[in-house]
Amino acid sequence: MRSVVLLLLGVQLAYAGTHSLKYFYTGVSGVTGFPEFTTVGLVDDGQFFYFDSNEKKAVPKTEWIRQNVGADYWERNTQISIGSHQAFKNNIEIARERFNQSQGVHTFQLMYGCEWDDQTGARDAFLQYGYDGEDFLSLDLKEMRWISPVQQGIITVQKWNNDRADLENDRNYFSTVCIEWLQKYVEYGKSSLQRKVSPQVSLLQKSSSSSVTCHATGFYPSGVTISWMKNGQDHDEDVDLGELLPNKDGTFQKTSTIRVSPEEWKNNKFSCVVQHQGKSLTEDKIKINIRTDEGDSLPIMPIVGVLVAVVLLIAIGVIVFVVYKKKQGFKPVSGSDDGSNSSAHPQA
Structure with missing residues (x-):
C-alpha cells in the first residue's frame, strides 16, 4: 500500500546569524517590451530596492527602507541607474563585437555583495560578471586579482589587474563599506528581517x-x-x-x-x-x-504567488553582467553612499 x-x-x-547585501544589474538587448536595464538590491535575499529603464525611477520595495531614507536617496540612485542604463547601451555593442556576434537577444549581468555573520563576525564578499548566461569575469578577493574563463575577457583581466589603485578601492569597499551598509540596513529592517x-x-x-x-x-x-x-x-x-x-x-x-x-x-x-x-x-x-x-x-x-515569483526572478536576473563604457572599454557601475560599489575599473 x-x-x-x-x-x-x-x-x-x-546560518541563522548570517546577513547579506546583494546588488544585481541586468541588461537585455533584442527583447521587445522588457526593460533594457534593471537594478535590484537585496538584503537577506529580500528585495528592498528596484529600478528599471521603463519607469526610470528608483523605488523602495520594503517599508523599512521607505521609513529610514529620504527623497535624496531615491533621487541619487535614480540618476545613477539612469546613467548606468545609458552606459550599458553603449557597451553592449562592444561586447557583441568582442564575441563576434550579430544583432539579437543578449544579456549582460553583474552580481556583487557581501555577507556578515552577526554571531561570529565572519565576513565574505563576491563580484561576478556574466555574458549571455555564462561566466565572463570575477574578482578573486583573496588574491585581489581578476580572472576570466574565456579568451574574450583576458584583455580586460590584464588591464584591470595592473590598476592597483582600483583593486585597493575594491578591497576597501568589500571589507568595509559594504559591511557597514549591510549592518545599517539590518538595523533599519530588524523587525522584519528578524521575523x-x-x-x-x-x-x-x-x-x-x-x-x-x-x-x-x-x-x-x-x-x-x-x-x-x-x-x-x-x-x-x-x-x-x-x-x-x-x-x-x-x-x-x-x-x-x-x-x-x-x-x-x-x-x-x-x-x-x-x-x-x-x-x-x-x-x-x-x-x-x-x-x-x-x-x-x-x-x-x-x-499562491508562483506567477509573481517567476516574474520577479526574471527581473532580478541570474548572475549579472553590466558593461560600462570608458572610452573604448569596460568599467562597472558608478557608486553612491548607499552601500553600492563605488569603484571604477580602468579602461578594458
Whole structure:
C-alpha cells in the first residue's frame, strides 16, 4: 500500500546569524517590451530596492527602507541607474563585437555583495560578471586579482589587474563599506528581517503515475532544505530541487520533485523532509493532493504567488553582467553612499 509522509523539523540552522547585501544589474538587448536595464538590491535575499529603464525611477520595495531614507536617496540612485542604463547601451555593442556576434537577444549581468555573520563576525564578499548566461569575469578577493574563463575577457583581466589603485578601492569597499551598509540596513529592517515564519507545505501530484512535488512556501528567512527519505533512509536519486523563489509578500518558496515508478511508489514509504527555523508543522496542517489507488484526489493546496515569483526572478536576473563604457572599454557601475560599489575599473 502506498504511503507518503511529510515531516517538518523545527531546527536552528547554522546560518541563522548570517546577513547579506546583494546588488544585481541586468541588461537585455533584442527583447521587445522588457526593460533594457534593471537594478535590484537585496538584503537577506529580500528585495528592498528596484529600478528599471521603463519607469526610470528608483523605488523602495520594503517599508523599512521607505521609513529610514529620504527623497535624496531615491533621487541619487535614480540618476545613477539612469546613467548606468545609458552606459550599458553603449557597451553592449562592444561586447557583441568582442564575441563576434550579430544583432539579437543578449544579456549582460553583474552580481556583487557581501555577507556578515552577526554571531561570529565572519565576513565574505563576491563580484561576478556574466555574458549571455555564462561566466565572463570575477574578482578573486583573496588574491585581489581578476580572472576570466574565456579568451574574450583576458584583455580586460590584464588591464584591470595592473590598476592597483582600483583593486585597493575594491578591497576597501568589500571589507568595509559594504559591511557597514549591510549592518545599517539590518538595523533599519530588524523587525522584519528578524521575523521567523514557518513554511506551508504541500505534496502535489498530477496523476497516479506522475512525479510528486514537495512544495514549501510562505517561509522566512530564506534558508530551507527539502530532502526525501525512502523507508527511513536518505534518498537523492531522481530528485530535482527547485530554485528559491521570492513571494510577493517578502516570504519565499521552494520545491523538490521526486520521480519514481507507480510500482515503487506503491511498495515503499517515501517521506519529504523540510527543515527550517521555527516551530514544527503537524501532519494535520499539511495540504496534499496525492492520487489514491482508486484514482481519487485529496484537496490541493493553492500555490499562491508562483506567477509573481517567476516574474520577479526574471527581473532580478541570474548572475549579472553590466558593461560600462570608458572610452573604448569596460568599467562597472558608478557608486553612491548607499552601500553600492563605488569603484571604477580602468579602461578594458
